[in-house]
Structure formats: C-alpha cells, structure tokens
Amino acid sequence: MPGNPFQDVPDVPDPEEFIDIVHRRVERAAENQRKAFRGTRAGDLTRARTIELVRINTACQMVQDRLWEIVRRTPNLDELHPFYRELVDVVAGVDRMKEALASIHKVAKLARLIREEYGEKVKRARDPREAAEIRRQALGRLYSAIRRKAGDAMRFLRDVVPELKEFPSVDPELFTVVIAGCPNVGKTTLMSAITGSRPRIASYPFTTKGIQVGYTEDPYPLQVLDTPGLLDRDPDTMNEIERKALAALEHVADAVLYLIDPTETCGYPLEHQLSLLERLENTFRDTPSLVVLTKADVEDLWKEPDLDGREAVAVSAKTGEGIKELKERLNDMARGYYRRAGRPG
Ligand SMILES: Nc1nc2c(ncn2[C@@H]2O[C@H](COP(=O)(O)OP(=O)(O)OP(=O)(O)O)[C@@H](O)[C@H]2O)c(=O)[nH]1
Ligand SMILES: [Mg+2]
Numbered sequence: 001m002p003g004n005p006f007q008d009v010p011d012v013p014d015p016e017e018f019i020d021i022v023h024r025r026v027e028r029a030a031e032n033q034r035k036a037f038r039g040t041r042a043g044d045l046t047r048a049r050t051i052e053l054v055r056i057n058t059a060c061q062m063v064q065d066r067l068w069e070i071v072r073r074t075p076n077l078d079e080l081h082p083f084y085r086e087l088v089d090v091v092a093g094v095d096r097m098k099e100a101l102a103s104i105h106k107v108a109k110l111a112r113l114i115r116e117e118y119g120e121k122v123k124r125a126r127d128p129r130e131a132a133e134i135r136r137q138a139l140g141r142l143y144s145a146i147r148r149k150a151g152d153a154m155r156f157l158r159d160v161v162p163e164l165k166e167f168p169s170v171d172p173e174l175f176t177v178v179i180a181g182c183p184n185v186g187k188t189t190l191m192s193a194i195t196g197s198r199p200r201i202a203s204y205p206f207t208t209k210g211i212q213v214g215y216t217e218d219p220y221p222l223q224v225l226d227t228p229g230l231l232d233r234d235p236d237t238m239n240e241i242e243r244k245a246l247a248a249l250e251h252v253a254d255a256v257l258y259l260i261d262p263t264e265t266c267g268y269p270l271e272h273q274l275s276l277l278e279r280l281e282n283t284f285r286d287t288p289s290l291v292v293l294t295k296a297d298v299e300d301l302w303k304e305p306d307l308d309g310r311e312a313v314a315v316s317a318k319t320g321e322g323i324k325e326l327k328e329r330l331n332d333m334a335r336g337y338y339r340r341a342g343r344p345g
C-alpha cells in the first residue's frame with residue numbers, strides 16, 4: 001500500500017560535514033592507490049597522475065552520487081497528491097523545496113563536469129607538481145560549488161526532510177473517513193471499534209497529539225483518520241499554517257463522522273458541540289457526512305439532541321451497540337466511492 005511518499009528520501013548531510021566526509025574518503029582512496037603502487041616499477045609521473053586522478057574521481061563521484069540520490073528519491077512535487085502537497089507547503093513551502101532540489105541537482109551535474117574536465121587534464125600533466133595543482137583546482141571548484149551553490153539548500157533540506165518523513169502514511173486513493181468532534185467525545189475509542197486495528201500514530205502540523213491512521217477491510221478498504229486537536233477549533237481563528245493543514249485533510253476526506261457526546265461527560269455542553277458541528281459542516285461542505293452520537297450505554301445521562309433533521313447513528317463503543325450499523329453505513333459510502341473511482345475495492 002502506498003504511504004508517505006517521502007519515506008525513502010535519504011537524509012541530507014550538512015555541507016561542511018559532507019565535505020569533510022568526502023575529503024577523508026579521497027585521502028583514503030589516494031592512500032590505497034599509493035599502496036597498490038608499492039613494489040611496482042611505475043615511474044613518478046605515472047604514479048602522480050594516477051593518484052591525483054583517483055582523488056578527483058573519488059570526490060566527484062561521491063558528490064554526484066549522494067546529491068543525485070537526494071533529488072532522485074524525492075517525489076516530484078508537481079505530481080504529489082494534494083493532501084501531501086499541502087502538507088509540504090505547510091512544513092517546507094513547495095517553491096522553496098523545488099528551488100533547493102534544483103540547486104542540489106545543479107551541483108550534482110557540475111561534479112560530473114569537473115570530473116570529466118580535470119580528469120582529462122590530469123592525465124596529461126607534465127610532472128607530479130602539475131598533477132597535484134590540477135587536482136587542487138578540481139577539488140577547490142567542487143567544494144566551493146557545494147558550499148556556495150548547494151549549501152543553503154542542503155541545510156534547508158537537512159532540517160525539513162525529517163519532518164516530511166513523519167507525515168502520516170495514508171493512501172489517498174482509499175476511501176478515507178475523518179473522525180471529528182470535541183475532545184473526549186470518544187473519537188479514538190470509536191476508531192478502534194471501527195477498525196479493530198492498532199492505529200499508527202503520525203505527526204501532523206499543529207496538533208500536539210499527532211494524527212492516528214487506522215485501516216480495515218470488511219469488505220471495502222476503509223482508512224480512518226483520528227484528528228485530536230485539529231478539528232475541534234474554529235476555522236475562523238486559525239492561522240495560515242493551521243488552515244493549510246486543515247485544507248490537506250479536506251483533500252483526503254471522502255466522508256466525515258461528526259461525533260457528539262450527548263452525555264456531556266466529555267466536558268462540553270451539547271450547545272457547544274452542535275455549534276462546532278455547524279462550523280465543520282461549512283469546512284467540509286462537499287464531503288458526505290454522518291453524525292454519530294456516542295456513549296449510548298450511559299443511559300441516565302444520554303439525551304437525544306435536536307439535530308435539525310440530520311441523520312444520526314447512536315453507538316456505544318463499550319457495548320458495541322450501533323457499531324455494526326455504522327460500519328454498514330460506511331461500507332455503503334465506500335462501495336459508491338469505489339464504484340465511481342472504477343476500482344473493485
Ligand atoms: N461509557 C462510555 N464511555 C466511552 C465510550 N467511548 C469513549 N468513552 C470514554 O470517553 C473518554 C474519552 O474517549 P476517547 O476515545 O479518548 O475520546 P477522544 O475524542 O479520542 O478524546 P481526545 O483524543 O482527547 O480528543 C474515555 O474515558 C473513554 O473511555 C462509550 O461508548 N461509552
Ligand atoms: Mg483521542
């Protein structure tokens with residue numbers, strides 16, 4: 001199952017540390033070449049040319065490989081699903097990220113050019129001193145390209161890539177149910193009751209508790225997202241980042257369950273819960289939804305709220321009441337979704 005498209009992006013090194021690593025490898029390669037010459041009859045010039053060539057090749061190849069690998073294994077930002085694209089924009093900025101990758105790609109290509117150009121030159125060096133001078137120029141250009149052309153980009157990616165790798169792993173092609181509601185209404189408990197699976201917890205911009213992704217397949221694949229601290233606030237008071245993180249969620253939601261706790265044991269009066277419901281309905285205007293009344297087993301406190309004609313299912317995660325019916329409703333929605341998507345489901 002496809003998940004977070006950034007999970008295979010390699011870690012990006014700090015430019016100065018990278019140069020150190022490259023340089024140490026260069027010296028080791030030169031040393032090995034020197035040893036290989038021991039006991040042979042190779043003349044001074046041949047030795048010098050070969051050793052300097054090994055240095056140039058080792059440095060350039062390593063820079064080219066490592067930088068190219070970063071570019072190659074980062075997904076194409078223009079082809080990302082809007083869910084992930086929006087999240088990238090929150091955490092890194094899509095344009096900034098593209099610029100950084102372009103800079104790194106440029107230096108990878110430059111490393112190849114330096115290798116070709118100076119490799120030819122060093123083969124024709126007239127004496128050992130000239131060979132060393134050519135190698136110094138080659139490595140000087142290479143290291144300065146890393147510092148000046150890729151340095152900022154590398155430092156930037158070094159910071160953001162770990163964050164991108166922590167994005168929730170969701171498959172945007174699956175029928176996705178988002179669970180929304182005030183704190184303590186029973187979101188996480190319901191999610192476990194629906195999916196029966198141990199949800200994976202992933203970080204998500206601006207929620208302190210992260211987001212949980214659960215999955216079930218009976219019979220239609222259902223992906224369920226639990227969203228603590230994300231959908232219990234007023235979208236009008238959100239800042240730019242929060243709005244984008246919310247927009248990302250809208251891109252992936254195929255159905256929303258609005259949870260209401262009619263016992264009010266969650267600590268929020270019904271009136272407050274209903275006004276959140278209205279605000280959320282505005283946000284997820286085009287997404288099919290269903291109201292779920294939780295904690296139906298708490299009979300002495302449970303009272304039927306006025307839902308203004310909205311459809312609702314009463315459930316108890318404790319006794320299992322209503323869960324089967326809720327799952328049937330979700331499966332109906334999923335069936336329609338997969339049929340429209342032209343997938344067997
Ligand atoms: N009696 C009863 N208690 C429930 C039921 N569902 C959840 N609870 C209780 O309600 C409390 C909150 O449940 P959670 O599932 O953690 O609620 P939540 O919405 O995920 O809360 P946050 O993650 O903090 O937003 C817990 O003490 C649960 O045991 C239910 O069906 N019946
Ligand atoms: Mg929870």
